[in-house]
Amino acid sequence: MKGEQRIKELQTMKAIAEILNESTDLSGMLNCVLRELLQLTGLSTGWIFLINEKGxxxxxxxxxxxxxxxxxxxxxxxxxxxxxxxxxxxxQLSRAANIMECKRLEEAIEHGYGDTAGITHHATVPLSAGDETFGLLNVASPHKTLLSEEELALLEAVSLQIGTAIKRIKLVEKEQEHIILSERNRLARDLHDSVNQLLFSLMLTARGTKEMTKEESVKEMLGYIQELSQEALQEMRALIWQLRPHGLEDGIVCALFSYGKVLGLEIETNVQGVLNIPHHVEETLWRIGQEAFNNCKKHAGSKSAKLMIEANKHVVKMQIKDQGCGFHYHEQEKLPSLGLAGMKERAELIGGDVNIHSEVGLGTTITVRVPLK
Ligand SMILES: Nc1ncnc2c1ncn2[C@@H]1O[C@H](COP(=O)(O)OP(=O)(O)O)[C@@H](O)[C@H]1O
Ligand SMILES: [Mg+2]
Known part of the structure; x- marks a missing residue:
């Protein structure tokens, strides 16, 4: 009987190892492993908290x-x-900790939130790999207030495996991000070398041919083709810039200034404070700035815009202002389209916010604030 039990345990351990080895999706993997682990230990309930660097x-x-x-x-x-x-x-949690009282359960009991299934305590095991830590694995059973040494050792062994698997998945994610980035770079380069060159030739040909004819109506048509291809060329340039945020290596101000130029906008810049902005914040400001300039170009009907960036140790503020046609905007309304909503989303992702102020006939001001750590 003992032998049979042992074989069953080993089989479950093998199943766990397989899940951990094969998965590429973090949440699916953790749920699967947790289920197997509970079966292996005979415990009833478990949950996993992932904890980031900010705690x-x-x-x-x-x-x-x-x-x-x-x-x-x-x-x-x-x-x-x-x-x-x-x-x-x-x-203070570097190894499996035997049973702890659970604050969440205590509160649930206190406030009469419902059935706690007789669970009052849980064991806690940190999930880590090397010196990186990822979170906690908690397990519990009704009326159980102590785990045996053997149970704890098993939990620690499995937690170590989980930690290693999390690390692997994170590495894969990073690699994929890198692949996407280089793919975008490739696309930008190809667009530049192919479509852009073609549009450029088209524009030159139209211009040249226009000089060769005396027929006014043909001249007019060719002029129109020239204009259209010039517009297409400009849109293409903007698109390529968006695909490949090159220019950022010279800093956000330089990059946005050049982007404005690509769009044919005159940009007045005003920079205050020492700009020592972390890379991920810069990338976000860059994207938001691009969209704000796109809108100036597309909607404001103004040929110029002002770019203000102000930074200190605690916060960076970026403001883009045009004196164009303006539009009706109410904070409470759901944003109508992706551009403005995307700005807000991007800023919120890094703990910042975007304020949109627009008055019809007077212009639009977009203000982004991002706290720095
Ligand atoms: N700088 C601006 N000047 C005038 N109108 C603007 C400006 N920015 C945005 N808008 C108005 O707000 C709308 C929503 O903008 P946005 O979310 O960027 O979407 P899109 O640019 O795709 O239309 C625009 O269609 C336009 O009417
Ligand atoms: Mg837009």
Whole structure:
């Protein structure tokens, strides 16, 4: 009987190793492994928090949570603090910790949130690989307040494997990002070498042919072709710039200034403070600035715009202002299209915000603020 049990355990361990080796999708993997692990240990419930460098946690997987914890879209699991996450963030959790009382469960009981299925405590194991840490694995069972040494050792062994798998998936994600970036670069280069050159020849040919004819109506048509191809060329240039944010190596101001020039806008710049902006913030400002300039060009009917950037240790502020036609904009309204909404989204992703101020007949001001750490 003992032998059979052992074989079953080994089979489950093998299943876990396989899941961890093969998966490329983090959340699917964590859920699968957690289910297997509970089966292996005979515990009833488990959940995994992934915790980022800022100490913010996210529920990444859960199996068989009691209803007191799953109410309102698992609200009790996604909000507030708890002892295990706090200990992890203080760096006091380097190995499996035997049973801890659970703040989330205590609160659920206190507020009468519903059934806790007799669970009051849980064990906590950090997920790490080398000196990188990723989060916590928690497991529990009804009325269980202590795990055996053997159970803890098993949990630690599996957690180590999970940590290594998370690291691998993160590396793959980074690599994919790199592939996408170089693909975009390639596309930009190809567009530049092919379509752009063709449009350029078309424009020159139209111009040349126009000189060869005396027929006014043909001249007019050729002039029109010349104009159209020039416009297409300019749009193409802008598109290529968006694909490949080159220019950023010389800093955000330089890049945006050149982008404005590509669009045919006259840009007045005003820079204050020492610009030592982290790369990811710069990339975001760059994208938002591009869209703001696109809008100046497309909608404002103005040939110029002002770019102001101000930075100190705590915050960077970028403002793009045109004195064009302006438009009706209300903060509460859902944004009508992708451009403005995209600006907001991008800024919020890095903890910043965008303020849009526009008055019909007077112009538009876009202000972006991003806190720096
Ligand atoms: N600088 C601006 N000047 C005038 N109107 C603008 C400006 N920026 C945006 N708008 C108005 O807001 C609308 C939404 O802009 P946006 O979300 O960027 O979408 P899109 O540029 O694709 O139309 C535009 O269609 C335009 O009417
Ligand atoms: Mg737009």
């Amino acid at each position: 913010e946690y996210k529920l990444a997987a859960d199996v068989n949570l009691p209803s007191a914890l799953t109410r309102v879209d698992k609200h009790p699991m996604c909000n507030g603090s708890c002892w295990c996450v706090n200990r992890f963030n203080r760096g």
